[in-house]
Amino acid sequence: FYTDWAWTSFVVFSISQSTMLVVGAIYYMLFTGVPGTATYYATIMTIYTWVAKGAWFTLGYPYDFIVTPVWIPSAMLLDLVYWATRRNKHAAIIIGGTLVGLSLPIFNMINLLLVKDPLEMAFKYPRPTLPPYMTPIEPQVGKFYNSPVALGSGAGAVLCVP
DSSP states (O other): OBGGGHHHHHHHHHHHHHHHHHHHHHHHHHHHOOTTHHHHHHHHHHHHHHHHHHHHHHTTOOGGGBOOOOOHHHHHHHHHHHHHTTTOHHHIIIIIHHHHHHHHHHHHHHHHHTSSOHHHHHHHSOOOOOOGGGSOOOOOTTTTTTOHHHHHHHHHHHHTOO
């Protein structure tokens, strides 16, 4: 999570990561039959996020600029459901997906509430903006209305119609 995108980041992240975790883990578990895969996925994603957090920190951003999401408890619930449903893939997907979809946002909301001052973070480190060459230019409407060149070209356009 980038803390200056807190709400957008939280909603988008909750939906996408819950889906990714459930679909990826269930797919893998159904084809390999190995429970514990969701927790393995979650551990790897957590490690990657810690690496990203360290990279941003070394670039001079504060420690709270990236919040490491909490995947592991939700993944453990998914693995537990997979084990409890005795390989009934529909039950694993429905029950496990529901538990992940409900628990992951709660864990991460608690996680975001621990950021010490999100507003200060948002104003001090604003979200990235467009580079100057991509910034839209305001239309210069009416700027040259009394210029002799504009008057001459306008009159010429009106008078020289074939």
